[in-house]
Amino acid sequence: MKPTQPTELTFWDHLDELRKTIIHIACAVIVLMLLAFCFKEELFGLILAPQEGDFCTYRFFACLGRILHIAGLEAETLPVKLINTQLSGQFLTHMSVSFYAGILLASPYILYQLFHT
Template identity: 50%
Template sequence: MDDAKENNMTFWDHLEELRKIIFRIALFVGIFAVLAFVNKKILFDIIFAPHRSDFITYRALCQLAEWSHISSLCPGDFHVDLISINLSSQFIVHMTVAFYAGLVIASPYIIYQLFGFIKPALYENERKYSTRVLIAAFLLFFCGILLNYYAVFPLSFRFLGTYQVSEFVENKITLSSYISTFTMLSIAMGAVFEIPILAYFMAKIGLINSGHLKKFRRHAFIVILIIAAIITPADVFSMFLLAIPMYMLYELSIVIVNKAIKTKEKKRIE
């Protein structure tokens, strides 16, 4: 949509354009969701991979244990049964996971469409940095999801799925519990990785500066360790496996905030 046409559009024209965009988004999500639904084996092979003892993360830890001669790092063989206790739960889970998969696959197109809708209302300089911020936010969110898939969820599942208060209590994890935990942690880790973007906007409106973040480095590190310990209660190694990238995000936020403030001051002088 060009700027001239945008300026001549009424409120109802904008509403009609938004309706078309929502329809296109729903269509794309629906197509990818259907494709995910019919490819059930591939979809759930990916989803259930972290619950098997031959998952790439567990194998990597065993290789690390062999190299470092620290046998406790290797999770070893384990087995956790997944069960379904409701008549319709497997079909509902299948539909829900397919929908989420369609949403994730279509997310670049969703962002493109929504940004295209608001883009004409932005100034030229705002369009440039908004595009960069959106791309960065998108990539960071997926990095968080990948970290959860390959580190946070497997280690948490292995610990909690095999933990027993007594040998008389056998662990059988429900399908809905597995999926909901996987989804919740994926969203949580994706949100955590948006810290630099949040810091950027807070710096833009003057709420924080790099001096504040540097001053509270030690406090931030303690908070990060506590959060990592809560999310991954397995052992010290898995806690630091999560805490290190989170702290790196904090340091990245300092750099981003510092750059945002300098840019803001430069524009003010000009």
């Protein structure tokens, strides 16, 4: 048996492959965006976690301050107030954060789609 020679793709074949790849990526991002939107409370809890005084980085610096005898490395609760300046600001904020979370969650699949042969 002769080894099969890879066929050369025409410009339109390459364009068709690019279209398929972009559609696969868009579908993955949209599905993960909708999933992130369903868990928006948990997502915002994760994003706004640094406002709490028991955040892991704050605990690390407090422990480091106790070990090195440096006063003032302890953190307090940081007050964060989210305000809307537009009529649909809250909804658009939820949608944009969900979109970015979808891209972040789909990034391994995006890289696979872009770089597989």
